[in-house]
Amino acid sequence: MSDRAAYRRYPSRRIPPVPIEFVDQFLEGGYRRIERIYGGRNDLVRKWMEMAGGEHVLKAMRRARLSEIRRKS
DSSP states (O other): OOOOOOOOOOOOSSSSOOOOHHHHHHHHHHHHHHHHHHHHHHHHHHHHHTTOOOOHHHHHHHHHHHHHHHHHH
């Protein structure tokens, strides 16, 4: 099952809750991966980022994860 097939779009105009694996997916592949998996509009992805801790926090966590991976290899 692809990542896209696992996510179902929210049927109303309300902001859907942040997907459970959103932060992990962001840390693995950044903004482009989020766009590819969830196919959400830019404004929705930005709102999810704010709801998950903010863009600066997520980017700092991603930098830390990438530097950890680089140190191990």
